[in-house]
Amino acid sequence: MAQHREEGSISAAGGATLSVRWVQGFPKQNIHFVNDSTICYSSGNFVIFINIETKKKTVLQCMNGIVGVVATNIPYEVVAFSDRKLKPLIYIYNFPGLTRRTKLKGNVLLDYTLLSFSYCGTYLASYSSLPEFELALWNWELGVILCKKSQPGVDVSQMTFNPMNWRQLCLSSPSLVTVWTIERTNQDHHLKAKSVKLPLEDGSYFNEKDIIFPESLPKDLIYGPILPLSAVAGLVGEEAETFRPKDDLYPLLHPTMHCWTPQSELYVGCEEGHLLMINGENLKVTVLEKIEDISPMGGRKLFSPVTIAYQKGGVLASGIDGFVYSLIIKESSYKVEDFLQVEEHVGHMMFSPSYKMLLIQAGKGSVYIYTFGEEPTLDKILEACDGKFQAIDLITPGNEYCMTATYSGDVCIWRIEDGTCISRLSLNTPTTVLACSPSSFTAAVGTVNGSVHFIDTLETASPEEIHMVHLSDSEIQHLLYDQRGLFLLAGTLQGYIFVINAKPSSSFQIFGYIEVIKGILQISTVSVLETDIVEVMVLSPLPATGRSRLEIFTLPKILPLVFANFADERGRMRDELIHKFLYEIDHSLSSAVLDFQSRIVYGFCKDVPYICCYCLPEKEHSGIFILKPYQKVQSKQYGPGMLSLSGHGSWLITRAKCGTLYIRDVSTLETLVRCRSHSHQGHGIQSVRISLDGQTILVNGRDDGTLVCLRWRRFGGSLACDILQHCQHLLASLSSTIDDENVYLSMKLRESLDVEPEQTAIEKEVKLFSNKRKEIKRGIKELAKIVLKMMEENEAEDHIAKLEQREFGLDLDELDRLQKESEREVAEMRKDVEMHNLAKRYLAEIIKEECWNSMAVKGRALKCFHIPYVVENFPMKERTAEELKEVKRVLQQRKIETECLKLRKEIIEVQSAMTMVKKPRHEEEDEEEEEDVTVKDTKLPNYLLGSLCTDFGIHASLLSSQLELHSREEKINQIILLKITIQKHVPPWQKAKKELLAAQKMEQWLQSQANDTRHRALMDMMGGVLEVKKEDILRMVIPQPAFMAKPDAIWTEEERKQFKEYEKKVRELNEERDKYRKSLEAELRKLQNSIQESTQNFDEYLKRLFERRVKAEMVINQEELKINNLLFSLLLDEELSTRETFLNNYLKKKQEEKSQTVEAIQKAKDDLDLYKEHYDNLLAEDKVMDRSFKKEFSEIPSYQVDMLYKLFKRRPRIHKPKTHSEMASLVPFGERPGSGKLNKDAFAQLMKAMDDLDNTNNMPEGLDPSVWNHFCVTRRMKVENEQKVKQKAAGLVEMMAFLRKRVDEDEKVQEEIEKVSHELILLQEEKVKFQLNLTIQILLKQGQVELENFQLLLEYPDAILINKTIIEDLNAVIRTQGHKKVASMMESKDIHKGIFQIEWEHKKMEMEMEDLNQRAWDIQMLFFSKERQKYLSEPNYETLVAIQIGIMEQTIAVIDKTHKKNVENCRKLLKKLGKFSNQKDVTNYSLSCNLQEELVAVSERKDISNAMGSQLTFEKIAKVQYENMMEQQKLTNISKEQAEQILVLQAEVERLRMKTYPALIPM
Secondary structure: OEEOOOOOOOOOOOOOEEEEEEEEEOOOOOOEEEEOOEEEEEEOOEEEEEEOOOOOEEEEEOOOOOEEEEEEEOOOOEEEEEEOOOOOEEEEEEOOOOOEEEEEEOOOOOOEEEEEEOOOOOEEEEEEOOOOOEEEEEEOOOOEEEEEEEOOOOOOOEEEEEOOEEEEEEEEOOOOEEEEEEEEEOOEEEEEEEEOOOOEOOOOOOOOOOOOOOOOOOOEOOOEOOOOHHHHOOOOOHHHHOOOOHHHOOOEOOEEEEEEOOOOEEEEEEOOOOEEEEEOOOOOEEEEEEOOOOOHHHHOOOOOOOEEEEEOOEEEEEOOOOEEEEEEEEOOEEEEEEEEEOOOOEEEEEEOOOOOEEEEEEOOOOEEEEEOOOOOOEEEEEOOOOOOEEEEEEOOOOOOEEEEEEOOOEEEEEEOOOOOEEEEEEOOOOEEEEEEOOOOOEEEEEEOOOEEEEEEOOOOOOOEEEEEEEOOOOOEEEEEEOOOOOEEEEEEOOOEEEEEEOOHHHOOOEEEEEEOOOOOOEEEEEOOOOOOEEEEEEEEEEOOOOEEEEEEEEEEOOHHHHHHHHEOOOOEEOHHHHOOEEEEEOOOEEEEEEOOOOOEEEEEEOOOOEEEEEEOOOOOOOOEEEEOEEEEEEOOOOOOOEEEEOOOOOEEEEEOOOOEEEEEEOOOOOEEEEEEOOOHHHOOEEEEEEOOOOOEEEEEEOOOOEEEEEEEEOOOOHHHHHHHHHHHHHHHHHHHHHHHHHHHHHHHHHHHHOOHHHHHHHHHHHHHOHHHHHHHHHHHHHHHHHHHHHHHHHHHOOOOOOOOHHHHOOOHHHHHHHHHHHHHHHHHHHHHHHHHHHHHHHHHHHHHHHHHHOEEEOOOEEEOOOOOOEEEOOOEEOOOHHHHHHHHHHHHHHHHHHHHHHHHHHHHHHHHHHHOOOOOHHHHHHHHHHHHHHHHOOOOOHHHHOOOHHHHOOOOOOOOOHHHOOOHHHHHHHHHHHHHHHHHOOOHHHHHHHHHHHHHHHHHHHHHHOOOHHHHHHHHHHOOOOOOOHHHHHOOOOOOOHHHHOOHHHOOHHHHHHHHHHHHHHHHHHHHHHHHHHHHHHHHHHHHHHHHHHHHHHHHHHHHHHHHHHHHHHHHHHHHHHHHHHHHHHHHHHHHHHHHHHHHHHHHHHHHHHHHHHHHHHHHHHHHHHHHHHHHHHHHHHHHHHHOHHHHOOOOOHHHHHHHHHHHHOOOOOOOOOOOHHHHHHOOOOOOOOOHHHHHHHHHHHHHHHHHHOOHHHOOOOOOHHHHHHHHHHHHHHHHHHHHHHHHHHHHHHHHHHHHHHHHHHHHHHHHHHHHHHHHHHHHHHHHHHHHOOOOOOOOOOOOOOOOOOOOOOOOOOOOOOOHHHHHHHHHHHHHHHHHHHHHHHHHHHHHHHHHHHHHHHHHHHHHHHHHHHHHHHHHOOOOOHHHHHHHHOOOHHHHHHHHHHHHHHHHHHHHHHHHHHHHHHHHHHHHHHHHHHHHHHHHHHHHHHHHHHHHHHHHHHHHHHHHOOOOHHHHHHHHHHHHHHHHHHHHHHHHHHHHHHHHHHHHHHHHHHHHOOOOOOO
């Protein structure tokens, strides 16, 4: 593998440098063909070329960082790529030499996203990302931009030139397809874009209407003009030209890929599965229909095409299903056939230049080549890994193989010699780190789930996983073997470092763990051969203080023997046994390593680019020791850097975000060598690994997915001697360990292959636990029965009490998970319900605040007692300060206007009074009184006010008449005044209610202020009662005498008397009670009647109030209708102003375009005139050379001059290279149009052929050689001049076409300007008409307006508004005069009727007399013919007639026979004429075909003649004579038609005259 450039710095010792040995990366962009056998793609800082036949790779490095986009030009065999620095450049390199041809520098700020070469010519198109979004056309040979165009905000996914026409360029994205046309005039180039109108998502076409000038807007005859939606939206800028409401936006098809056809058409694949065909000239889109057939390959459906490639008869398309389909296209339909199946989904396809191979690029980066007509047809050129390289390491000793691990878990082994992949192993788990053991052929891989997988690499062709250990639930961030391979240190995310035995023979025993601070940055070890310990240093950050902490501990070599004493019960290793010391540094470090003498710490500062050295204290300490730097070296690297030591500890390797690798001397920190293998755009270098002998350096990029292998050049001297000696010494000491571990690995491999002992152990285990298994199975069956019974019982329960099916599972973990999931769902549901309730409460508060709290007048209602009437008040809000200020302003303005109007009237009256004759004093007083009256009666009637507000006592004197509201300010003031009148009115019942409430409040206040002395005296003297009421007496109960408890037989007389008195009192009390009860009942009935009457009166009053409330609501609705009409008129006025502003802006824009087109036309004309002048001069020179030939050779004989002149006119024939028939049949584009390169090659071939003609063998006999040489020079000059004339002629035609296009554009812009001007005039007329044509509201009494069949008249262009009394009076006068007129007309009619009757009878008698006279004359002149005489004289007249009839029949038969013979002859003649006519038709058809060709030729000559500005005179004369003849013939035809019309009219007049003339019936 070769590479083009390298970057290095020469060391002071021997000038050693680093170069790129090979690069391993996978394509993230599309792959390109450089020629028929080489492909290329970009990876990181490199462009990688792969030979398809040999699979050899060649590398081209970009020295300015990561490679952006790549493009290739196959005819010129050049490759172009861009970098991604600020203000990026485009580099053009030759292939296979890989020498830079040119460098293109544009004005792009950030990045190029697309590059594309034209198929013919030296044109390169580039497209940039934000902020420019610039399309530029380059002449890459000259390194200049020919033209460019910016389209802000438009991202493009694909850009291609038309293979048959370099003037067409297609740019596509998921939302649009644009075809750019490149127009050229002389040396100027221009870009013109046309967007393709894509169909809708379902494949139907969208009938797009003109947004700027809509033609089919309806006309509203009442509310004024209906304007476009952009005017309604208030848009006046460029956004109004493309504005569409959301309801009018329909999802369109989303293009994914496009390709050109030889007919300059485009095939476009869409996400929705449609295939479009676009005409390259008119951009007409055709949705190709799929011919339904049996689904290919097992009923699969074709997904949306991700990539397509054109082939003869159709295209090849692929999607994400891993299949390539052949779409056979015929006219407007296509048929799908299976073509090829790939292992993964296809991301890109393209044909080789010869169309013998198809390149298929998979989505993950793998590359396949399909060769037509060969076996095997599908060859994998590049197999990509699943994801970027996450970690790398070298397999001991590091000079043969290396390992990589991707995030998805793919572990690969690569050969260091050439970078080929030896084997691949998938762990099927996300990995983080990788480390190879120095003491055995094993590797450890850390994963995200906290596990470490150990892989056997003894057999590099077939690695396998031999062990796996789960260390923690957090991911493994660091894996590190010490230099001697004794221990494996695994650092986790939670700050735990696990110590594992590195030897496979110990089954990778875990010794314990050490707890450090979370977020470990780096772990470094020092394990030299002379010591028995391994020193470990851990770097961790302290974000709270901005410091860094170093923790150093030691692990003894004998740890595998005594590790039980080093760790506690939980496995945590004791700090006192591992001699753990803590250090802190005042500033933050991103990396730190410990030197091999364990005395110095090297740290890379995080915030500043410095490398610092710290000395460790010699004495032991307790607590935290603060380290101070004793040496600082500034680094040219920026970003967080990382440090590492080489195997022998003398080299300090630094890497950072800048992507440059530095190797320094560890003692002096001087730079030995540097190499830039990656860039900061890919976030620099992730990891570096160096072999034990230092010969191989492996560098891995962080985000660019590139693995770079570096090697030394001029590596020798002390630089190489030290590391080689250390490598030999270390390998010698580790050789026995490696051999032992290899033996163990090979034995374990054989054990894994031996299946029989394992099978025997399994059989023994089955026999041993057979009874236990039976018991477990029996228990499971019983448990299953119980569960089934429970499930049946569950089915019978209610829906609420029923359990779900999953709750009967016996998996405790699953049940726990389901329980947690259900609790989580309940919590989420509860949270959603709470949020929903909170939202509802918030909405309720908003509604309450808006509809109740903010109301100055709360909403109240009164209900009737007996009828279903409810009267509600009008809730009103309190006016804000701004509203009050606006109302005050409007009222003041209206008062001022009223006073001004009065003063104007007075001034006019005074001026008129001074000019008039002086009147008597009393007449003037009367006039003043009348004026006063008129001033007082200036109020408008209700039908002109448009409402009944005056009937409610509302003062409307400040309101303007509806007929005077023309300006916008007047309408706004009227709206404010109308709102005031609505809010000012308070219904009478509300006034009464307010008065009643005020009286009650006053009475309560007086009662509270009165003196309460009288009340206290009454309470003290009489218990608060002035007199005893009757109901209190009747409430009393007469007590029974005490003797009534004894039997009445033992009563005494006195007791009997007392009993009689008791009975009497009881009886009297009962009578009084009955009387009082009857009086109370009567009073109750009276009160009920009174209440009934009061409630009925209340209902009647409330009913009248309800009617008045209805009228008030009617008035409010009338006023609101007036306000809405005014608001609508203001809105329409604003829309008209918006539309007018937009049209003015659009007109200004078109006028600017007009000025630009005029300038372009003028410039094109000037250039054309100048170019034409040069062309004429060149043509004249060519003719002069032809004419002066004989003069120039006048000294030689004439016959020799004639021979030389014939040779002078002779031109060599250039044989075009014949393309291979097989290639011609494969390549669909055939021979492409000529380009500058082809023209140069043709001219070179012509000059080469001229060399053959200039040979002396072609010299005529007897001619002087000097004359022949002079002749050859003259002829060569003539040929060169002819070539220049041809080029100039082609340029002239091109410039004329360019001028014609500019003229067409100018005419189109002029038409648009005229259209806009016309639209603007119409709009202004509409605006004036709208301002004058007011919408007023008129009140009409019910019953006066009658409409039949609802036929409404919406237009009254000639109507005026006047008082109806005038019309009624005028109608009464008209009615009276009409009656008189009718009576007079009836009388006149009767008189005329008698006269006409007498005249008619007179004429009738005269005609009868004439008729009688005529009959008499006819009788006298009666003719008596011979036939009549014969009839009277011949007795057998009938026989004679029969004879004559027979003779006539014979004659008719003869005539009939003759007629049939003539008809037969005519038929034969017609048949001959038909044949003759067919011959004439054939002749005419051939003549018409020739005529079409002649017409085409005539049209071409006419165009040429018109373009050249010359026209023959006889054509003008013939045209004038023809026009005169046509005019004369037209006039003759008109005169004939008029004569025929006169004759017809005369006949019609005669017919009408005869019709009206009275006809006499013969008597």
